[in-house]
Amino acid sequence: MGVEGLTTTRVAERAGVSVGTLYQYFPHKQALLAAVLERHLLGVVEAAEQACRANRGRTVLEISAALVEAFVRAKFSDADASRALYAVAPAVGGEELVTRLTQRGQIMLCEVLASASDRTFNQLATVSYVVSTALIGPIQGLLTSHAQTTTVEHVRDQLSAMIGAYLMAVGSPRESA
Amino acid sequence: MGVEGLTTTRVAERAGVSVGTLYQYFPHKQALLAAVLERHLLGVVEAAEQACRANRGRTVLEISAALVEAFVRAKFSDADASRALYAVAPAVGGEELVTRLTQRGQIMLCEVLASASDRTFNQLATVSYVVSTALIGPIQGLLTSHAQTTTVEHVRDQLSAMIGAYLMAVGSPRESA
Amino acid sequence: MGVEGLTTTRVAERAGVSVGTLYQYFPHKQALLAAVLERHLLGVVEAAEQACRANRGRTVLEISAALVEAFVRAKFSDADASRALYAVAPAVGGEELVTRLTQRGQIMLCEVLASASDRTFNQLATVSYVVSTALIGPIQGLLTSHAQTTTVEHVRDQLSAMIGAYLMAVGSPRESA
Amino acid sequence: MGVEGLTTTRVAERAGVSVGTLYQYFPHKQALLAAVLERHLLGVVEAAEQACRANRGRTVLEISAALVEAFVRAKFSDADASRALYAVAPAVGGEELVTRLTQRGQIMLCEVLASASDRTFNQLATVSYVVSTALIGPIQGLLTSHAQTTTVEHVRDQLSAMIGAYLMAVGSPRESA
């Protein structure tokens, strides 16, 4: 079901156990893959949350840079998994999961944006939705094209610039007398 | 292969022919789905190209708005297909296809950005890569969450703003004496 | 499911087709085996019905003899199938099927008993239930023990005697002045 | 093997032990089920033997009634077990077991028939085979159709009548000067 070559037997082998054991912990192949996917996405979300927490009260440019940096680092720290799981999500009812985790990420993002020292936002929800999802496409592209590290870094910096410029433009200057 | 329920027989039925006929035109299921995917993506790319062509020489903000508008319109004009094909791409060796069409899109994007009346760019390739891929994530998200039209429009406007701000920030003001 | 060695593949092979073909005609293994079982039981029931029809208006002893004879002949005409299917019924939800066919057999049996020239019955339903089911045990025993033909014939004659004696005893002499 | 849901783990649970423990007492699942089956059948056979012993020297009608009564009572005293085990026998090599116990039952049956006060038999083996197996079908039918108690009693009485009539008819009047 779904991704080619991701048979239960193969997954079990790679995990160092037997199929039977897998089925002692997961009712479905779907549940198994969903769990793997969730773990991966949780890692990414937590990295982003961590970056948000550590940059409360900073300028939007600092926040942008930290967020993008954290996101890219998390995605590329296990690039193989990221690549493989890309195809897994749709085949696993991952939509619900992805939606849930995206929302969780946005909560923290809203918070940190609200705390920014130089800007205030009124459409916070939409802004944070756009910020968090805009990173997905470029990074996924880099992953599937097996881009070189220098390319990744270039793109990462451009993403920082893009998010930063966006937040500067869409936010109102905070009055700090 | 890939999406549940997308069996060759069912695809044939929906196409109003028999499986056998399908196999007279495509060597594989993979080739068949790739063709469908290609047609869909071509539509999107051509819409974008069209928008680019029509906005040569305008300001980057005008270009941004037109591009985003065209992209969103193209994706949502057959939302069901967009949703379904999302899951198909990875299962079909769609990476190569996606890469190829993305590149094609970028060529036109480079050209129109180079023609912008108010800015010049030096890292044109990276910029256009970021611009074209940054739209994917937010739009895919809207599609899979079956977002309402008003939500789609809000996000679309924010995307325009984001791309516009990015291009304004990353480009150098063009000297037009 | 159910009987050892009765795998779908093996059944298909024995039927001279492939598994896939089997599944084009039956939704389940269960449905497949149920169909086989039904065909077999139908054969037996029809043999019995035929015997009943041919002996309307005769004496109960004649009817008994004909019925037992037909039943035994039908069961032993394909002894292998009878043996194999014995184990199939419970594993296939065959109860319902067996009940249905048993009832069908009883209808004809009631009719012929009602037509007997020398006896009348009041508890016709119970009597015909007992008559039709009493034959099952002895015959199944002969089948599973691979009894010799002569043994089968001895038992068959005893069964005739038993059913005959029962009907003579339980029925009231018909007054035919 | 055999009945759906009769997994070793479940059997163990119901028995209040672990699978491992089960395998300390039985080499196979087959052996385990055979043991259960044997216990059940032994109960039935012993009930029949008991009835035979208690009716030595009586008339065949008395013997018939007592035998049928004992048989029915034994089968219905744990109707659930009777029903479940019906499906187990064929899947467990129960034929041999059933044959063995049937023969044991027949020995006692032969003896009591030989002692009957009003009849003598020459084909004793065949007669007792028929008598003991003829009860199986009707009773099994009642069990699987979850018949009401009154129905069971009606059928039981008819079975007494049938067996009684058979023995009266097939035996020769004993000369008791």
Added chain:
DNA sequence: CATGAATGAGTGTTCATTCAT
């Protein structure tokens, strides 16, 4: 050319059996 019945390799899942604790 079009058809769709037949094929059978491949996959998810179960469950009897083992063995380290």
Added chain:
DNA sequence: TATGAATGAACACTCATTCAT
């Protein structure tokens, strides 16, 4: 001796692909 997690062979079922009509 009892346990129950781990094992993996075996099976039901699917579906891409072929080919006789």
